[in-house]
Every structure is written in C-alpha cells, then in structure tokens.
Amino acid sequence: MKHRLLKAAAAVVFTCAAFHVQAANPFTDVDTNSWAYQAVSKLSAENVVEGYPDGTFRGEKNISRYEVAQIIARLVARKDSLTADQQATVDKLAQSYRDDLANLGVRVTELEKKTGHTELITELRIQDVDRYGNIFKGHTEKDNELSARVRLNTITTVNDRSTVYGQLETFLGFSGNDVYSVNKYTYKGQNDYTQNAGYGEGEVHLNRLWTTYQFGPKQDTTGLPFGPSKNLIGIGQFPVKMGVTGYTYDGEFKGAFLNLGDYREGGHLTIAYGRATNINVEYTAPMMHGYTFSNQDVAGIAGSMAYAQALAAGQSQKYAEAVKEQTAATVAAGLSADPQTRATTAAKLMQQIQASGSDLASMASDLVPVLNGTDAFTLYPMGNKVQMAWGEDEDVPIAYASYIYKKPQHYEFHVYGMRAVGPVSHIAAAYGLAGQYYVTPMWNVHAEYVKNMRKLPLNNERPYSFNYGVAYGTADVLKAKSYSIGLDYIYSQAGTYFGGSTNDIADQYMGHVYKDWHDKHNVPAYFADKMDAVLDGTDNPNRNYGGAKFFLAKAAYVPMRGLIIEANYGFNAQDMGGKKMDNMFLLKATAYIK
Incomplete structure (x- = not known):
C-alpha cells in the first residue's frame, strides 16, 4: 500500500514540477540534459527537496522515512496549490507518515480534531444612502447618511460536531447624522424612546451568537470553512432569511432551530422558534401598542x-x-x-x-x-385582540418553518410559514413561496409570493406581497472580476413587511415612517395617512393605505477577491393609495478580511 502511495506522491511531485524553470542547476550531480532536471530544479526552487550539504541530489540513493516525511510536510504546506486528486494523495501520505510528521512538529489540520480553534473574518462596509423623514413627492424630507459598519465574525470549532458562531457589530457616521439601525431604540411611548446600549456612535453590540451540533452520521467537513452543514441543532441568536430575496424579513431570531438535511444543496427542512429581533418597531408600534x-x-x-x-x-x-x-x-x-x-x-x-x-x-x-x-x-387598530403596554419586550415571538430544495447555480425552491405567538398572533400568520431558476449559466429569474392570513382592520383585508426579477451574472465575493446586474419589481401591501429587509431602499419604501407627524414622532405612513383621511373627511372604504410598489435596479462587481461594490436604484415608487414616492440611490462597498 505504501509503495502505491509513494508512486502517487512521485506523480504529485513531478506534476508540481511540470513548469519550465529558469534557474541555475541546484545540484552538482544532476545533468542539465537529464530527464529529471526540470522536476528536480522546480522542487528545489519550491523548497520541497533540499539535497545534501555537499550540493548533491543523490538520485540513485534509497530515500529514508525521515526524508519522505520532510517532503510530505512541505507538500502539506502547499496543498492549496494542488489539484483535488493531488490533495487527496497528500492526505493519505500524511496519514501513513503521521508519527514521523509529528516528530517534525508538523500539524496536519485535516487529520486532527481541533479544539477551541477560532477563525476571524472582519467585514467592513462603507455605505451612502438617503434617510427619509417624508418620502412622498412634494414633501420630500431627507438627510444623507454616509456610514461605516464593522462586523467581527468568529467561527470557533469546538470539536468535529460542534461549532460556535459570533458577530460583534458597530457603526460609525461620517455625515453628522445618526446611523440608522432597526434595533437602535426601545420605545417607552409615542414620543418617548431611549437608545439601546451598544448602538451609539462607535459603541459595540453583540449582533449574533449561536452554537450548532451536528447529529446523525458524522459529516466530512474538509473544504467547509463554516463547519458542518447538515443535520444541525442550534441555539442562540442566529440569522434567518425568508425567501430568496429577503425583502420580507432578513434578520435574526433569538431562540432555537432544527435543520434536517444539508443547507448547501439538496433538500432541507428548518424549524425554528424564538423572538424576531429585527422587527421594525417604529413601523409596527401602532398595531402592538395602539x-x-x-x-x-x-x-x-x-x-x-x-x-x-x-x-x-x-x-x-x-x-x-x-x-x-x-x-x-x-x-x-x-x-x-x-x-x-x-x-x-x-x-x-x-x-x-x-x-x-x-x-x-x-x-x-x-x-x-x-x-x-x-x-x-x-x-387600538386590532381592537381588544392586541393591546400591549409600551415598554414591553418588542422582539416578537415567532414560530417558523421552511423547506428549501436547491441545486446551486441551477435552481432553488422555497416554501415557508411564520406565525407570531401571543397577542401579536392576531397581526401576523403568513406563508410564502419563492423560487430561483438559472435559464443559462449567466441569466437567472426569481419570484416570490407572501400572504398574511390575518385580516387587518387598517385596509380591511388579508394583505399579500410579491416580487419578481431577472439578473445577469453572479457577483461572488470569492471570485475576482465576477459581476451581476438585475431588475426587480416589488409589490408589498401594508401588513406583509416584517422589518429587517435585506435592502435599505426596500426598507424605506415598504416600511416608511414619518419622522414628524403633527406633534408626534416616528409615525408609520400607513397609520398617519389613514388618520389624516379620517380627520379631513376624505376616507372611503375603497381607499388603501401604506405599503409600496416600486422597481429596484441592482448592480454588483467584485474587483478583487474579498471586495464587492454594489449600487441600487429605486424608482417609479408609490404607495397603495397611489401617492408617489421619491427615487432613491444607494452605493456601498463591503470588504471581507480573513
């Protein structure tokens, strides 16, 4: 067996040396006209082989286990430059010569159970976007927000089944205005709100912290930088994205989840229960607190x-x-x-x-x-069904389930359901369908539908939303020079947006909040417009309030591995009553540093 491995190792060695090398002859006993000259010179230049102190290679001499271990150790250090087959060969050799490698002080990470090993990925985002106090045409009130968001993401491998994930986050503003965050304030009353600890300028807060355990047959995590990906139990504050686009909700849950299947490909079922921590309280407050x-x-x-x-x-x-x-x-x-x-x-x-x-x-x-x-x-818009006191925990309890089947870069299909728990269950009990399909390797289309089964008195309806779009290319932050351009149409009735969207433009259109309305602050447009119509006598049963319908153009480019630049433009936007909204532009650049 070991002889076969050594022959395979020789193939790896000579494949690595298959490129022409312009260098002086490193060994006095290797003829430049010899068939082995190019390979030996290449291996010497790459520090895979060293030869003997007298400057000879001694190719006719039998090689010792110690010398083989030296060569394997150097190949292990260069594994990233090898093909998959060559890497597999080196792994097998490393297993056979494990004790010799240990004597050399070499750690073969794929063969060890690492405990307490932590990877750190720093995420730096620079973003420029307008924040609106009144987004409607003719009354446009806005401030420009130029900001930086820094996230420190950690992945700690406890053992080959357990992983701990964390994310610290902070914001910095450069335009003299407060940086917006959906979780920045706790509301004690209509005009009474306090800033949460960790959300001030330059303050740091813990955005995510959860741990997973992989059950069932042990998964080979070689080549999986984020740890096991199938059959997981998790607990903590973890990310949840509803659908393909995340326009309805893309934020965090604080609770527990069960994942059956591999979330990277094929089918997987997810069941989660916890509190949705990215609910836009400014937008949902009247429904909860009156x-x-x-x-x-x-x-x-x-x-x-x-x-x-x-x-x-x-x-x-x-x-x-x-x-x-x-x-x-x-x-x-x-x-x-x-x-x-x-x-x-x-x-x-x-x-x-x-x-x-x-x-x-x-x-x-x-x-x-x-x-x-x-x-x-x-x-109280929901009558006696929902009458929460101000200052109560505003993270909404949610039960969530989804089934996703995907073949990466080909297609994926989502079906999911979410239901608020407790008094707010009368506000939200929704299901969604979503899909994405690659017509060609470059062209893809996607669509999504969300229906809230609760009848909301605001517009006397069970609201729904949908979006569809087309894109060309895929901007992969790990692939330099990759790019994408696309166009989406979003139709979102009031009562189907739950906050924490994946896109700041969509957030402001779908969940628009007046900064000032009469003598009150932070009043959602769907409620303020309804009351204005009641006060001035223009309300009628056929009139609809809140929500938004608009186009969103998107472009992204990866100039170098680990850096992605994105531009978004929202246009032709109006609410469900036909009131026109201002066009919006967003530009951001995000770097990932490992």
Whole structure:
C-alpha cells in the first residue's frame, strides 16, 4: 500500500514540477540534459527537496522515512496549490507518515480534531444612502447618511460536531447624522424612546451568537470553512432569511432551530422558534401598542364625522362646515372641562363613533379613554385582540418553518410559514413561496409570493406581497472580476413587511415612517395617512393605505477577491393609495478580511 502511495506522491511531485524553470542547476550531480532536471530544479526552487550539504541530489540513493516525511510536510504546506486528486494523495501520505510528521512538529489540520480553534473574518462596509423623514413627492424630507459598519465574525470549532458562531457589530457616521439601525431604540411611548446600549456612535453590540451540533452520521467537513452543514441543532441568536430575496424579513431570531438535511444543496427542512429581533418597531408600534390622540385630535375627528353625516343627510356643504366647526368646539370644550364633564363627553363621543358605521369605527372595537389632561383616547387598530403596554419586550415571538430544495447555480425552491405567538398572533400568520431558476449559466429569474392570513382592520383585508426579477451574472465575493446586474419589481401591501429587509431602499419604501407627524414622532405612513383621511373627511372604504410598489435596479462587481461594490436604484415608487414616492440611490462597498 505504501509503495502505491509513494508512486502517487512521485506523480504529485513531478506534476508540481511540470513548469519550465529558469534557474541555475541546484545540484552538482544532476545533468542539465537529464530527464529529471526540470522536476528536480522546480522542487528545489519550491523548497520541497533540499539535497545534501555537499550540493548533491543523490538520485540513485534509497530515500529514508525521515526524508519522505520532510517532503510530505512541505507538500502539506502547499496543498492549496494542488489539484483535488493531488490533495487527496497528500492526505493519505500524511496519514501513513503521521508519527514521523509529528516528530517534525508538523500539524496536519485535516487529520486532527481541533479544539477551541477560532477563525476571524472582519467585514467592513462603507455605505451612502438617503434617510427619509417624508418620502412622498412634494414633501420630500431627507438627510444623507454616509456610514461605516464593522462586523467581527468568529467561527470557533469546538470539536468535529460542534461549532460556535459570533458577530460583534458597530457603526460609525461620517455625515453628522445618526446611523440608522432597526434595533437602535426601545420605545417607552409615542414620543418617548431611549437608545439601546451598544448602538451609539462607535459603541459595540453583540449582533449574533449561536452554537450548532451536528447529529446523525458524522459529516466530512474538509473544504467547509463554516463547519458542518447538515443535520444541525442550534441555539442562540442566529440569522434567518425568508425567501430568496429577503425583502420580507432578513434578520435574526433569538431562540432555537432544527435543520434536517444539508443547507448547501439538496433538500432541507428548518424549524425554528424564538423572538424576531429585527422587527421594525417604529413601523409596527401602532398595531402592538395602539396610538393615543390628544383632545385636539379627537375634537377634529368628531367634527369630521359630523361633517360627513350632514352631507349624507342632504345638507349643503356650507351647513356641513358650520356643523363641523361647532361639533369640534363643543367636544374640545367638554374634554378640557372638569373631570365629570370630560368623562361624559368622552363616553358620548365613543358611543357616537361606535354607532356611526364609519371607517374609523371599523378599524377598532375599542377606543380607550385616557383623560389625563392632554390626551383623550388610545386607538387600538386590532381592537381588544392586541393591546400591549409600551415598554414591553418588542422582539416578537415567532414560530417558523421552511423547506428549501436547491441545486446551486441551477435552481432553488422555497416554501415557508411564520406565525407570531401571543397577542401579536392576531397581526401576523403568513406563508410564502419563492423560487430561483438559472435559464443559462449567466441569466437567472426569481419570484416570490407572501400572504398574511390575518385580516387587518387598517385596509380591511388579508394583505399579500410579491416580487419578481431577472439578473445577469453572479457577483461572488470569492471570485475576482465576477459581476451581476438585475431588475426587480416589488409589490408589498401594508401588513406583509416584517422589518429587517435585506435592502435599505426596500426598507424605506415598504416600511416608511414619518419622522414628524403633527406633534408626534416616528409615525408609520400607513397609520398617519389613514388618520389624516379620517380627520379631513376624505376616507372611503375603497381607499388603501401604506405599503409600496416600486422597481429596484441592482448592480454588483467584485474587483478583487474579498471586495464587492454594489449600487441600487429605486424608482417609479408609490404607495397603495397611489401617492408617489421619491427615487432613491444607494452605493456601498463591503470588504471581507480573513
């Protein structure tokens, strides 16, 4: 057996030496006209063989085990330059001469069970994008954000079955504006929010930390830089991407998961349970916590309702305007009077709203009086089904399952389902279908559909979203000069975007939040626009609010291994009510350093 291995080793050695070498003859006893001259000279230049102190090669001499081990050790050090077959031969030789290699102090990593070995991958991203306080045409308010994001990714091999993954993250701003992060703030109330520890300028927070255990038949992890890839149990804070594009959700879960199959190729089933830590709380807060309106807001609502009722009764517009003003003034006076009068006014108004059959009444079964001097009502869009207190843990509990079948660079198909748990289960219970297909090695198409089975009162519907697109090329950060260009169309109704999208432009279109709305901050457009329409009497059952439909052009280029440059452009965007949005441009460069 060892003789066969030595012959194979000779083939490896002479294959490595098959290139012409312009160098002086390293050995005095090797004729330049000899058939072995090129190979011996090449091996000497590569430091694979050294010869003897007197300058001779002694090719006719039998080689010792120690000398063979020296050659194998040098080949092991150069394995990355060998072919797969040659690497396999060197591995077999290393196994046969393991003790001799150990005596030489050589570590053959593929043959050892490494404990506590940690790989560090530094990820540096520079990004330039506009952040909007109002994204709609004619009212565009924005600030430019030039920022850096630094991530320190660690992969620790505990043993051949267990791996620990970690990610530390920090942001730096260069344009004088706060760097946006979906997890930056905890909201204590509508205008009361505090910055989370670790999310300030230059502060470091732990973004991911999870461990996996590979069960079943042991997997050969040779050539798998991220450890085992099939039949995994995991626990911690781990990444979750829904669908092919990740427009619906691409963030982290804090919990546990089970993966059956190999996530790299073929079919695999994933079941996960935990808290979705990248939920956009600014966008989802009204659905969870309700929204409190001042006395002035409520008086305006009452006046608008009286105006609509007068017109419906056949009164003139002038008369309806007078009724509107009188009603608003009466309600405002009642809400600012003594506690008994305020309570009576609030009770009557609540009865009128509930009995009116207006769209406002259909939004909620509960309008809760606050009556603390400046506020009158809290409106819960989900009625008594979802009434969470401010300051509660805003990471939404989620049960998630997906089945993915893929053949890399050919096709992949996804089917998945997610359901919020607890009170928020009344807001989200969705399923999705997604696929990608390579028509040719360069051209690929993809499509995705998401349906929320919960009927949301906001637009009185069970919302859905879809996207489809085409791309040419594949920008692989490990392949220099690779590139891709593509175009997507995204249609996302309010209630199908869960936050933490894979794309900052899509985030702002689908989850747009007004920085300032009346006297309140960070109010989602779907809610503010609805209430504006109710207040000014323009709301009607056929009008739709929130969401977005838009085109997204994307291009990426890898000038060198480990560096990718990307440009995105969002255009022809509008919300579901037809309000046009501003065009957006994003540019970023990401380097991976190992």
